[in-house]
Amino acid sequence: MADLQTRPRIPGYPTAEESRKFEKIDTHIHDNSQEASFYVANEIAELIRQRQKQGKNVVLGLATGSTPTKMYDFLVKFHKEEGLSFKNVITFNLDEYYPMEPDSIHSYVRFMNEHLFDHIDIKKSNVHIPDGTLDKEDVREFCEAYEKKIKEAGGIDIQVLGIGRTGHVGFNEPGSSINSKTRMVRLDRVTRLDAASDFFGLENVPSKAITMGVGTIMSAKRIVLMAWGEGKSDIIRQAVEGEIRESVPATFLQHHNNCDFILDHAAASSLTRLSTPWLVSECEWDDNLIKKATIWLSHKLDKAILKLTNEDYNEYGMGNLVAEIGSAEDINLRVFNQLQSTITGWPGGKPNADDSRRPERKDPYPKRSLVFSPHPDDDVISMGGTLLRLVDQGHDVHVAYQTSGNIAVFDDEVIRFLDFATDIQEQNETLKKQFREVREFLSSKTPGQVDSPEIQRFKGLIRKGEALAACRYCGVKEANAHFQNLPFYETGTVKKKPHSEEDIQITYDLLQKIKPHQIFAAGDLSDPHGTHRVCLQVIYAALDRLVKEEADWISDCYVWLYRGAWQEWDIADMEMAIPIGPKDMERKKNAIFKHQSQKDSAMFPGNDEREFWQRAEQRNKETARKYNALGLAEYEAMEGFVRYHFQ
Structure with missing residues (x-):
């Protein structure tokens, strides 16, 4: 177990030792998930090397999902660049959906092969993953054999875990016993809802899974649980500081004598030592x-x-x-x-006014304002009131739609638009042939199957048309709507490519073309598949290049980060709050309604089943309520922003 005294102190906050007043599990907090993933990968690699010198095997318990992917990337890198061999490694995966074919895009067999096993020299006979193809009557026997194989291998040396929103580890849902073993389980609705976007709809998510039990996990010699992002912060607080209870299975880990939680700042943000450090010790x-x-x-x-x-x-x-x-x-x-x-009603700055205590400067006026929207509707969902205000106050507003958003369009929408198009051009044989081919493909399409390039294009056009309709409604010139279609997004699947130089160059070129006085970008990083996060990384990379090149306009540009669809800024962090009156709240909702393919039921709702306009309205009104409760003026709603400062 790591020595608490050796961990770096976060300036102004309690030490890890002081935090033991509240924390019942050792926690390592890293600046970001990249550093945290390297930390875990390095520990695993060191154990592998140590055992190789001793002529012994290493037994690893492995997890799937988005959390460990960077860790697997580092292990692959260690293998390819540093010669780390995995020939002495035996692995046991935590779980698998049931039923599940191994070659399915949703299969954890495929996940592990794509992220790790296909890229290293591990023996195939040393890889163990629960079998989702078994007949139901054979599952019990398989689970007993799985437990036996773990024991015969000498037990798990390091068990890697993620954590679900319900506090589940593996697929051990609330109510699981601390002594539970490998078995078939029924998945909690919240777990299935969180997986719905991967399966292109809740109805496609399996209701069962085969999972290692809590008891199996607890028998590991060492446990490392990783968690990233604010979306995990509340359940991390419960697991680390809460009472041990079956309703939050991760709390059982408090009983383990060699368990560490490896977190980024966002996932750790609700821990007492970070959220309210004055309750732990005296603060700086x-x-x-x-x-x-x-x-x-x-x-x-x-x-x-x-x-x-x-x-x-x-x-x-x-x-x-x-x-x-x-x-x-x-x-x-x-x-x-x-x-x-x-608080200001002038997001572009108020002309001819004292701006010494305002978040935005008054000059120049009018400003060129560039709004980056990761998906084609994030602009109006997250800052629609501010967008309307900027237009109303005479600024030259541009909107850059960073991705096509094509995977978030239901197949029925394509049929509906093609029906319309063929009715208009009945004599167009090419279009009629295209329509027949598309309809044929969609009629036999399986959940999660990649669309043909033509269908991807049609879906992108649907979202482009909706974005243009919203721009027209808000008063943004159509010529000021820029559809970037960043290449990292264009895979046709939920899983995206890492961003590349091409993504950065497209963004750099647009910035150089517009030379904005202010930029608005999405700092809302809890969207289900990380598109917002990648889009922000691309913007930062382009801006860093412009700063290094000392572009003539960059020193006079303010960058504001918005949130909305997935989370909201804490009041203590907001540096600009734009009041929205009842009339503008209705206008904002009407702009959101222009995105008809996302209306009523979005393809990727995340963990909030409400429509996007409902989420936006509730969050904006809640922000206004909080300001009012602090003793400030009462408004109908408010949109909040945090300023990004160049390095």
Whole structure:
């Protein structure tokens, strides 16, 4: 087990040792998932090398899903570039859907082959994955044999885990016993909903799976659980700090004497030592932490900020802050003024006004505003009110649709549009032939099957037409709508390619063409398949290049990050908040409605079953409610932004 004293301290926050007041599992927090994945891969590689010198095998328990993929990439890299051999490695995978053919795109057999086994020198006889093709009556016997093979191999040396939103490890859903062994299980609806986008619809997700049991996992000599992103932060807090209970199977890991959670900052963000460090130990206070603590205290006591007292601060571990600043009144006023200055009805800056306390500068006016939209509807979903305000206030607004969004269009939509097109051009034999071929393909298409290039093109055109309709409604010139169709996205499958130089160059060229005074980009990184994350990485890479080249316009450009469809910024982090009145909220919803292929039922709803306009409305209204509860003006709704500062 790692020595707590050797872990680096996050400046201004409690040490890992101090955090033991709340944390019941050792946690390593890394800057990002890349560094964290390297950390785990390196530990595995070191054990493999050590055992090779001893002439012994290593037994690994492996997981699937998006979480361990970077770790597998590093292991493959170690093999190809550093000569790491896997000939002494025996693997046992956690689980597999049932029923499931091994060559299915959803199969964990295929997943492991694509991400690891096909790229290393592991013996095929040393690879073990639950069999999803078994007859039901043979499953019990297979599971007993699986357990026996693990024991005969000497037990699992390192078990790698991810964690589900219900707190499941493997497919051990809430209610699983700590002594459970490998078995068939029925999947929780939340688990199936989270997998729905991979299977192109909830109805296609298997209702059962074969999984190692909690008891099997707990028998491993070492356990490493990895988690990335804010979407996992709440369940990580429950697993690390909560009571042990069957309703959250990951809490059983508190009983293990050699278990570490490897997290990025986002996944760790709800842990007490990061979310409310003043409850753990005395803090090194800076402006951001003071703001965060005061907002938290206001919410905790249901008091407006200006009503907080010295006693309130003392009672909740912030006595040293009062002593440092002087009084509650001084703290309250400082934070209240900071929050007040984030609110503006002028997202492009207010001309001919004092802008010293405004988030955006007044000059130049009008501005060239460039909104990056990862999918063709993120612009209006996440910042539709701000977009409308920018247009209304006379700015030259451009929208860059980074991907085609074609995989998020239902097959029926293609048929509907082709029906219309063939009715218009009945004599066009080429179109009629195309229509017959498309209809034939779609009639026999299986869930998850890759569309033909022609169908992908049609689906992309459907989304392009919807985006143009939304632009027209919002007053954005059609010539200012830029459809980038970044190549990383164009696979026809849920799984995307890593971004490349071509993606960066397309974005760089657009930035150089427009030379914007302000950029809006999606910082909403919890979308189900990471498209937002990749799109933001591409923008950052292009901007970094422009900064290094000292482009003549880049030093006078502000970059604002928005959220909306999947999550919202914390009030303490918002640096610009745009009020939305009732009329503009209706206009925003009408703009979202232009995306008819996403209306009523989206292809990839994630873990929120509501329509996108419902999510956006609720989040915008909730932001306004929170500002109001802090003692600021009451608005119908608000959109929040965080400013990105160039390195």
